[in-house]
Amino acid sequence: MQKCYDRYLxxxxxxxxxxxxxxxxxxxxxxxxxxxxxxSRTFHYVGCDCASGPGVDLVLDDPYRLPxxxxxxxxxxxxxxxxxxxxxxxxFGEMLRILKPGGLPLPDxxxxxxxxxSSGRPLPLLSRRLSRTGQAxxxxxx
Numbered sequence: 001m002q003k004c005y006d007r008y009l010x011x012x013x014x015x016x017x018x019x020x021x022x023x024x025x026x027x028x029x030x031x032x033x034x035x036x037x038x039x040s041r042t043f044h045y046v047g048c049d050c051a052s053g054p055g056v057d058l059v060l061d062d063p064y065r066l067p068x069x070x071x072x073x074x075x076x077x078x079x080x081x082x083x084x085x086x087x088x089x090x091x092f093g094e095m096l097r098i099l100k101p102g103g104l105p106l107p108d109x110x111x112x113x114x115x116x117x118s119s120g121r122p123l124p125l126l127s128r129r130l131s132r133t134g135q136a137x138x139x140x141x142x
Contacts, residue, residue: 001034001079004106009038009075019044020074025066025095026081029055034079043075064090071100082109 014020022038027047029035033055035045049056050063060066064087076095082088095105 001077001106001108002037004077004108005037008104008106014042021046021072022075022077023048023066023068023073023095023098025049025063025076025078025091027055027057028053034077038075046073064094066094066098068098070097071103072098073103074100075104075106077106077108079108082107 019041020043022043023046024034025048027033027035028049028051030053033047035047035055038045046057046068047055048058048060048066050060052059058067063085076099078091078095082091085091092105092107095107099105
């Protein structure tokens with residue numbers, strides 16, 4: 001995530017009287033946190049997860065329905081969670097729903113080969129599927 005921040009966000013200018021909203025899906029600080037990457041003087045950080053704990057600001061009742069308004073966040077991130085979601089396209093769709101127009105989605109996920117398995121479920125070509133899902137929500141292809 002640090003590389004994504006450095007490449008896509010570090011050089012961007014934020015208006016002096018405003019902080020960008022960053023929403024992290026799967027924010028529980030179990031093995032570290034992305035929160036420190038986003039300085040609080042520039043970013044308002046909202047960590048979401050299915051259970052309370054360190055790094056969690058908002059506990060989700062349903063991982064496929066985020067209790068945030070449309071176009072809420074400037075940046076939406078996730079770290080290694082989509083490959084564990086049974087319906088990853090729904091989770092990614094919610095990430096895109098809460099993203100402001102022109103906002104930046106940064107899902108960090110394991111790129112899984114067709115012969116790989118994650119949590120016992122085969123998820124072939126996850127990155128291609130996320131790209132297609134993004135296109136269906138109006139994001140440009142990359």
